[in-house]
Amino acid sequence: MFRSSLFSNLLSRQVLLNSAIGVKDNVVTVTTDYDYTNLLIFLKNYPEVDTLISISNIVPSYYPINRIKVSTIKIQGSANSVPSGFLIGNRYVKSVELSKNVTSIGPGCFKNSAIQNITIDGNISSLGEGAFYGCSSLTELSIMTKTIPNTFAANCFNLAKITISEESITIGSSAFAYCYSLAVFSFSKVTSIADKAFQFSGLNNATFPASVESIGVSAFAYSKIDAFTLEGSNVSIGDYAFQGTQLTEAKLTNVPRLGKGIFTECPSLESIETGVIEIPEEFASYCTKLEKVTANSAYIIGVRSFYNCIKLESITLNDNETTIKKECFMFCEKLDFAFKENQIYTISDYAFSYCSKLKLPSLHENTTVGNYAFIGCDKIEELTINWGLTSFGIFMGCKNLETVTYTYNSSTDVNVLPDYTFCNCSSLSEFIDKSVLSSVNSYAFASTNIKEINLFNAFIANYAFADGSLKKITLAGVSSSQTDAFYNCDSLKTIVFSKIADPAGVNAINFANLTLDEISIEEGHESLNISNGLLTYGNDTLVLVTPQFTKSELRIPESVTYINHEAFITNRYIKKLYIPFTVYIVDSSNIIHSTSIEKLEISFDSNATFYMGVRDNKKLKFINISTQFDKIGDNSFSNNENLEEVVLPSTITEIGNYAFNMCPKLKTINIENVSVFGEYAFNGTALKTFDFSKMISQTVPAGILGFCSNLKEVKGTSNITTVDEYAFSHCESLKKFESSILYNIMSNAFEYCTSLKEINFKTIEYIYPHAFTQCTSLKSVELTTTVNFPLDASESSSFAFSFCTSLKSIDLTGLNIIPVSLFYGCSSLKEVTFSSGLIEIGSFAFSGCGFKEITIPDSVTLIGSNAFGSNSKLKTATIGKGTPSFDNSWFAPATQTIKIIIPPSIKNIGSTVFTSMDNVKIEFSSENNYYDYQDQTLIGKIKKNLVTTVGKLGKVYEVPEQIRVIDSNAIKRDTSDDSSSSEELDLLVQSDGIARAAIIKIQSNISTFGSVDFTVQSMCYEGEYYLGDSLTTSSSSSITTIYNSYASENYLYNVLFGSENAGPKCSTSLSDSFKWRHIVGMSSAEIGLTVAFVIVLIALIVLVILYFVFPFSKCSSKGEEA
Known part of the structure; x- marks a missing residue:
């Protein structure tokens, strides 16, 4: 025991x-x-x-x-x-x-x-x-x-x-990092301190004896150290060693070299004394309390050394040539840097930017200054610059700068004022150029207050004086093609070209947006002169008409043989212009562009072609050409928005491309002798009639009368065989076009001709895409002979008669193939006569039409998708007996009930043919050996398979008993794309409240179930075959969700469709997550609460009424009387 x-x-x-x-x-x-x-x-x-x-x-x-x-x-x-x-x-x-x-x-x-x-x-x-x-x-x-x-x-x-x-202790990297409570540490026996050794520690002071040879990167970064003593002279201090510490002063006079960022982000640091000759990068950046720096040996200041030291007032440096690197003193708002006159400085980009107390004396002529070096230095009020301005925006935004004298003498002939130099110096009112500038670049004086400036040797670039207050300028010229040199200079009234001005820089187009009072030439110019208000070059070239010419009528002197580009844009008084025969027209660059000319008389010496460009004139109404030209050149008179009438000489036989393009008020022009017309010659004009009688070509040119919304009639078309693309596009008033030999109509030729009622199609052989798109008045189309519908390289569909909404009946007996989208959107089209040899109907060919019933000919073997889709009135569709396969959704989308009659010839019906059709009735014209239809289900007879469900299903869908196999995705929940209910495919996000096929009942003889592509509340199976696998759709990323799976007692497995078998009881009630309030209403508890609330509300209303009908005071007085 x-x-x-x-x-x-x-x-x-x-x-x-x-x-x-x-x-x-x-x-x-x-x-x-x-x-x-x-x-x-x-x-x-x-x-x-x-x-x-x-x-x-x-x-x-x-x-x-x-x-x-x-x-x-x-x-x-x-x-x-x-x-x-x-x-x-x-x-x-x-x-x-x-x-x-x-x-x-x-x-x-x-x-x-x-x-x-x-x-x-x-x-x-x-x-x-x-x-x-x-x-x-x-x-x-x-x-x-x-x-x-x-x-x-x-x-x-x-x-x-x-x-x-x-002895001789070495401290490794991060050895005591984040030791917040470590306030004291003896370095008396330490020889080296590695990177981050005391980072974020609690040390509050340190004495580094001579034995310390190195202090690593970030060794004391963000520690609490507020003072340190460095006894040795050979110590190496790494980058960011004291970054973010609590130091109030720092003295490193005996250290020859320092790492970068050594004191950056020290918020309490007020003074620094150092003996280095080069202050490193980011040395004391973001030290927001730093006031004084003494660096008597330093003559190189590193990148961002004192960046954002907003209280720094002074820094003492070596007297040698000094290099100040990029962004060194940026945002040092209180710094008054002691520049020394005649000392050479190398100042990098943004070095003193936004130093708002900085003043700048004259510096040595060899000083170099980088981009935006003094941007935003508001204290600079006056400058004498004797060094070269070679970088962008040096003084940009110095808003108190008033006077600048530029005395630098360049060693070359090129002396450029760079981009943005004085941009936004809003107080700058005087600039004295003693350096003989040769060029003033973009935005150099933009948004300044200069009212008068003499740049007698300089060319002016784009936007140089943009948004400024300039009133008068003397210059040598404006850089080539720089049309916005004086952008938004509304005050500029006087321009003086110096006596050394380059004629190449004197162009009226440079002043097109100005309202000038005077343009003059300094006395003594060897080739430019002004006489009678005309500025000429060598007496034979009219450069421009000055604003001083105030007469309303101008006759160009016969001495002038050439007129410069835009020569009239600077004058606002000329209303009538006469151009003499002496002017020689070279090409269309001789542009007449004026804001005042209303009438133009042209009389040149005989010349075969008129090439002068009379374009973009705001007030030009009338043009008379008396010269015996035979051709109007390309673009000659385009974009004259008020031009109403043109008188051409009788000798004109040819009008070039775009000659009168976009002259929207042009109503009258004599073209009776013209035999050759260019493309888009009269596009966008106000012509009401047009005659092609004399035209040699049998092709109406592309776009010739496009967008002529007033055009009602075209004549002389009996010889026309081809109408080129866009020829009559948007001619909304054109009612007919007649030609007995017309056989070719190119793309968009008559699109948007909304008044066009008839076209003779009997001779037409080719019709290109969109030829008659939106011809909403076209009532009949008879294509009784063979017509081809070629596609352009950029087109995949014809759309030749798309949206012809007045078409009611058409004859297509000449077509054996009906192209894609041919009659798309013809909403009134009800009848069509097909060819007995028709074999193919293209996709969307009759989509959006108005058929009530359609019978597809027996000859048709191929029909494209949606060929009769969106026919909202279609009730019956009969498929032809020659069609072997019903493999596309020919009649979708559709919201209405459609009866589809299927012939016995159909041997294959695709699973998607009824997709997006809400209500379908299927009828077989005679016994079909391949398919049967029962209870909204299309059944394959041979395999006894469920091919597809048809139309909107109810809440419970019962698979018909004769089915043994359910194909993948055969059970469908989708609806028409244009259904007003905007239903979604996923049960949980439907908006119409109809939980279609939320519960699926499967009969006992089902042995194979493919997949479904939507969420199901319950799957109920009465058979015994193993159906345990989850129903994965064809998309590998989409898994069907089945909330409940029920099986009969004969089903011996725990898993059904990937879910746990819940037993034989199949619930046909929707769970809460499948209900919608506006369909199933409120619960019993909610109804009870609502009734109680209503009763209380009625009681309160009764009490209020009683109060006002029988006030308490009345009741009280009656009680006292009693």
């Missing part, structure tokens, strides 16, 4: 009889490394144990000792190392004692543990990385070692004291 009790007790306590582990006074002692293998099991039986003493000669690393639940561990044996990860993550051990025999601590030994204190008696010669990483409860650490490894005690948030008792 005792023996049994003893063994039972031992087994229950899990004591290993061969173990050397001993327990005494809540202390457990292990003597060999083997003891560690059973230690955790042992301690489970001794929960009172709180101390572990190890006297073994090794501390093993292979067992997870980190899970031990004691508060104290003492390593007292001969073991000389503690392995990596020894107590990693342990949250129970609070105290650790290591004997003097321990000389090695492995990586991560105590990482993320809960130790609060540790005693290390030995000299640690090997210390692993991250040994105390994340020991957030550790407050004090004393260790004898020379090397502090990387991440040694990083993230020890409560570590307040660290003692390292050795």
